[in-house]
Amino acid sequence: MRNAFNLVLALIIALVVGLGGTWYALTYEKGVETVIAGPWRAVIEVGTAAPNPYARAILARTGAIPMLATESITFRTLTDSRGEPLRGACIYRLHGGRIDARWWTLTVTDDQGREPIGDPASHAATSIGVVRDQDDQFEIILSPTARPGNWLSSGGMANVALALRLYDTPLYVNGSLGGIVLPSITRERCS
Amino acid sequence: MKFTILWALGGLMLGGIIHIGSVLWVPLTAENDSWTQLAGFGPVNMLHTIAPASDGRPALPDTDPSLRYAVCRYDLTDGPLLIIGQVPLVYWSVALYDRRGLNYYALNDRLVAGRNIRLWVATKQQLLAIEPQSPETAASDERLLIGAPGVLGFAVFRVLVPGPSFEATVAKTFEATSCGSFDPLAAADLRGWSRSGSG
DSSP: OOOHHHHHHHHHHHHHHHHHHHHHHHTOSSSEEEEEETTTTEEEEGGGGOOOOOHHHHHHHHOOOOOOOOEEEEEESOOOOOOOOBBBBBBEEEOOOSSSSHHHHHHHEEESSSOOOSGGGEEETTTTOBBBBBTEEEEEEEEOOSSSSSSSTTTOOOOOEEEEEEESTTTTTTTTTGGGOEEEEEEEEEE | OOHHHHHHHHHHHHHHHHHHHHHHHHHHHOOHHHHHHHHTOOOOOEEEEEEESSSSOOOSTTTTEEEEEEEEEEGEEEEEOEEEEEEOOOEEEEEEEEEEEEEEEEEEEOOSSSSSEEEEEEEEHHHHHGGGGGSSOOOEEEEEEEEOOEEEEEEEEEOSSGGGGGGHHHHHHHHHHEEEEETTTOOHHHHHHHHHHHH
């Protein structure tokens, strides 16, 4: 009787630890090489020539087709620079400078990866289209309603996710990814 | 009590094994991996352009709305794959993936000398049949031979759209791109290839 109890206990622990650990690692992208820059996070492992089993499992589950890290790196965030969740009802100011890439794109989706309906130009900015000052610095306003200057729309979204994709970037090859500085995200106010 | 702790430790160890096993098992059973999703666009050895998201839900996960995509799943069973492509004057890339969605080769517009490419994707055995006939690259056409890790895989083409006026460039680029299976010995492309080598 005692042994039966112990066996059941051991099996429950094994299943919870084993399968729970797998679910946790794949859902929260653990066990893979990542780079963190302020609120931004990039999973580098999926773009390496020989990804580890965690990265392979993440790829298989999402069906994503990432480019090699030597070609493109995708940084994502669900929070502002203070770590507060990005909300569609708030106004944010993104401030950044030069990024070591041939070009980049900045895209707004909701936290499920859905693009907002409407003019595509209002939820995707590129380094080519962004207006900068004489010091090569730029500011982008993320807000639910249109604003003058560089503007990205978060209209109609409860929670916002940002993706910053760098293309044709030497950062991975020359090993300087760790020190990369990406745009800060400051909350101005919420309606 | 001591026994229970030992059983619990045993459970933890077994949990570790289950964890490792299940992580390795996921790619073998995934019903939603990239290959399966791309299968929805049409048959193998053909180029399929992917329309940008209209209802907010992108046709492929993790795609960039500032890029336009075309995909070509390949099956090298009946011969190597020949990709003929035109490189536009904006960012363009072609990336090759294996059946599991691992990117094993990539090329972008900056690495292409001319504006046209001919890219052969072949298994190791097929490469041996092609290679003796392949002379150096012609000046206007970039010709490349890529060894594929397996018989199945796919190519993904990406073109940047810096603004709405570039949609026409993208359409022209994809129209001029083909992706199909070829018997290398019968292919006119290779006959021309060996001629240009000897002459």
